[in-house]
Amino acid sequence: MPAAPASTRFPHHATDRDSAMRVVHIVAHKGINGVTTSCRTLISAQQRHGHEIMLVTMPGGWLTKQDFPKPLEIIESHLKTRPREIARVGYLIRDWNPTVIHCHASKANKYGLVYRVVAGSPVLTTAHARKRQLPFAFLRAVIAPSTQTAQFHRRNNLVPAAKIAVIPHPISDVISSGTARAKCREELGLSEDEFVIGMVGAVDKRKNQIDGLRILEKVLSRHPHARLVVVGNRGGEGTMPGWAELLARPSVRDSVILTGHRDDAVSLIESFDTLLSTSRIEEGPIVVLEAMALERPIVSYAVGMVPDFVRDGTDGFVLSVDDVGGAAERICQLIEDPDLRERIGKQGRLRLLQECGERKIIEQIDAVYERVARAAGTWK
Numbered sequence: 113m114p115a116a117p118a119s120t121r122f123p124h125h126a127t128d129r130d131s132a133m134r135v136v137h138i139v140a141h142k143g144i145n146g147v148t149t150s151c152r153t154l155i156s157a158q159q160r161h162g163h164e165i166m167l168v169t170m171p172g173g174w175l176t177k178q179d180f181p182k183p184l185e186i187i188e189s190h191l192k193t194r195p196r197e198i199a200r201v202g203y204l205i206r207d208w209n210p211t212v213i214h215c216h217a218s219k220a221n222k223y224g225l226v227y228r229v230v231a232g233s234p235v236l237t238t239a240h241a242r243k244r245q246l247p248f249a250f251l252r253a254v255i256a257p258s259t260q261t262a263q264f265h266r267r268n269n270l271v272p273a274a275k276i277a278v279i280p281h282p283i284s285d286v287i288s289s290g291t292a293r294a295k296c297r298e299e300l301g302l303s304e305d306e307f308v309i310g311m312v313g314a315v316d317k318r319k320n321q322i323d324g325l326r327i328l329e330k331v332l333s334r335h336p337h338a339r340l341v342v343v344g345n346r347g348g349e350g351t352m353p354g355w356a357e358l359l360a361r362p363s364v365r366d367s368v369i370l371t372g373h374r375d376d377a378v379s380l381i382e383s384f385d386t387l388l389s390t391s392r393i394e395e396g397p398i399v400v401l402e403a404m405a406l407e408r409p410i411v412s413y414a415v416g417m418v419p420d421f422v423r424d425g426t427d428g429f430v431l432s433v434d435d436v437g438g439a440a441e442r443i444c445q446l447i448e449d450p451d452l453r454e455r456i457g458k459q460g461r462l463r464l465l466q467e468c469g470e471r472k473i474i475e476q477i478d479a480v481y482e483r484v485a486r487a488a489g490t491w492k
Contacts (some may be wrong), residue, residue: 132162133211133481140191140219144375145314146398147217150281152178154477157282157470159184161478166208168201168220173377190323191219198226206231212481216240221247228252233489236480240395244268252484255279255477257395258417277480280417282473283401285465296383300369302339304375307447308407312343312377312399313391315370315457319344323390323436325358325368330440332367335447340364340388341423343380345373384408385453386446391415392433404428404464407457411442427463428456 141147157415159181166185193422215224225247227233236253248269256262265271313319328340386401410428424430429442
């Protein structure tokens with residue numbers, strides 16, 4: 113694709129910390145997941161802090177149906193790597209006169225790479241996953257939600273340290289209403305006397321819910337009233353070998369509820385007594401943040417941003433990947449000590465708001481935007 117003439121290049125803005133910005137978010141996911149949920153939270157927070165937003169995303173996508181604090185410009189595109197479509201979207205973005213273009217996910221990064229190379233545009237990305245991709249090395253900045261994520265992209269995508277900013281996902285200041293808990297438990301057929309362990313996410317090898325079944329089996333040997341609720345689409349045997357066999361064991365099968373995909377997963381978290389995360393690889397994970405915001409104590413493997421800010425035994429429980437026995441023991445502690453459960457839930461929320469509070473995160477991201485906008489037109 114030939115270089116764009118000067119008249120078609122994206123304009124660049126001088127910025128300062130007190131000025132509102134015009135931010136384009138290109139989001140290459142259609143349904144509700146960690147990427148789209150984090151983008152909704154970020155966009156809402158940016159609007160509350162005075163920024164104007166343009167959203168480029170899939171036709172009929174989940175984000176296009178959300179309520180935001182203010183109206184926003186929306187461009188719908190399948191984000192296919194076709195020159196005509198890349199140009200169409202690019203000219204619409206250019207005419208909106210943005211400060212920066214913020215990309216989310218693989219297809220968005222490809223569009224951002226073209227705009228960066230062809231038009232010298234101020235483009236950055238959030239690394240929502242650990243993938244080897246050419247665009248990461250060429251975009252002007254990479255926001256990594258965790259130290260683990262940053263290390264991966266330095267090693268595997270040759271992103272210079274100076275271009276990486278470790279910034280956790282923001283979280284809205286929400287708290288349980290109390291009403292959703294009773295409603296969700298009634299819907300799921302759960303009594304208030306049952307201790308509910310919750311897991312949220314696509315049922316697959318990465319999320320590793322099979323460890324949740326192993327943990328439940330150990331917990332049930334001491335606390336037969338424990339229940340495991342798994343929220344998310346189920347994969348086949350090839351997705352997580354051994355899942356079906358373990359699920360069919362008499363020792364666990366009557367204590368597990370599989371809800372499938374739910375758009376109201378956050379409401380379901382309110383029905384949990386603890387949130388269990390056994391993922392092998394994560395960047396966020398968003399569900400852990402949502403649970404902490406709702407004062408639900410977490411028991412999580414040390415992946416993604418969790419070990420960056422959760423103090424084990426104070427803000428939640430953090431364990432090594434595959435530590436099934438340790439996770440079961442922590443959950444038994446929570447069952448046996450309601451005061452501990454309440455204390456860790458409250459402290460987890462406080463820690464979350466300190467480290468991932470909206471104002472703090474927006475200020476950090478704004479600083480990256482300003483750096484990217486100033487560098488536009490160079491290869492720094």
